[in-house]
Amino acid sequence: MELWLTIAVIASVIVVAAILFWMQRKHLSFSVRVLTALGAGVALGFILQFFFDPESSVIVNAMEWVGIMGTGYVRLLQMIMMPLVFIAILTAFTRIKAAKDVGKISGLVIGMLIVTTIVAGAVGLTSASVFNLSADDIQVGSAEEERGASMEERYANIEADSLPQQIVQLIPTNPFQDLTGARATSTLGVVIFAAFLGIAYLGVRRKETEAAEMFEKITGAIFSVIMRVVTLILRLTPYGVLAIMTSTVATSDLGAVTTLGTFVIASYVALGVVFIIHLLILLFMGLSPIQYLKKAFPVLAFAFTSRTSAAALPMNIQTQKKLGVPEGTANFAGSFGLSIGQNGCAGVYPAMLAFMIAPTVGQNPLEPGFIAMLLAVIAISSFGVAGVGGGATFAAILVLSAMDLPIALAGLLISIEPLIDMGRTAVNVSGSMVAGIFTSKVKKDLNHDDYRNDELRIDGMESNS
Known part of the structure; x- marks a missing residue:
């Protein structure tokens, strides 16, 4: 009986996927198909929750097969992520007219990322204060205790390192190893290595024109091939979103979500405020937030479902280009944003955890000195945060250890971590x-x-084949 139920669950996902394929053949827009996949995945997940326990063998076995479409899609994007980061940064240098522009672009991008992360940290603190969050109110089970112990063991070396040592470790000693994603800060290591090659290219361009031209052609050709691979993978986005969302909702512990509902609500209030601040920045610059929302929806929907900003990099860069951002700047912003100044993971989340945990060691989280120190630590620690699932935990460990707060308490939220x-x-x-x-x-x-x-949206990638 279980076998037939498992087959029925898998078939239900396949039927929705077939509908998405039919929508594609009818030339419905990419955004519409992603939104349909998102809604269908949520609905299907809740239906499965109604009939089956999230830990039942039917759901576990069915989601393993569904994972071929969902997790497989994310892995394809992760496969191309490191090569794309490397070649995107390198190509950005070849398409910059003057060497002085490199410093200006990098400074503006990094500066904006850090400033918005500090603001996000302040928003997270405010939200935690308004909702009166406290680590004492969270019930600790075996899963939470195991997660806390694992975090203490895994990040013992981080806690032991001084801040200067942590900064030095961001510098790659073996860039080829970083291209494999071997370290938590590998993405930033690849960015640094590519940036040095780019700076070297600018020097060669001044003295050896022919060599520079050949290098530019080779780099451009590789970039074109990589982007072609990206285009092929992105066509699978609606199917990936459907599978990921179905699996996420169907396997979520809704009881834990209810128990920790206040933290979930406070988190999304803070994240919503930060997103509104993003829109206000655009409005202040004289740009339409509505137009931004229209074009950014596919990449934001994918980031929401996949929980990995690294895998969203290809769509991120393409969306920026559709919004009128020059390719070089888009490459810099997208790549830097993977490991520097992540507003949600490195800003909101560590600030909320610090507010909740501080009282357990007798620290008033609303003291001006504590707040100033916390925001400064958040700004510095936001360098090198991995742009994959778990990056927020890495950021939280860096912040909590720097503030001398108990690291293990960060494991209390394991049951609702995916949702947030x-x-x-x-x-x-x-x-x-x-x-x-x-x-x-x-x-x-x-x-x-x-x-x-309006016609320049990420949908247009499909017509470029």
């Missing part, structure tokens, strides 16, 4: 895109016609 991580990731991606738009606006090279053009 969805919103955090979407805000991370939005922050990097806004940084790219802001930089282009300040440099006066933002294409306003492209920004306003």
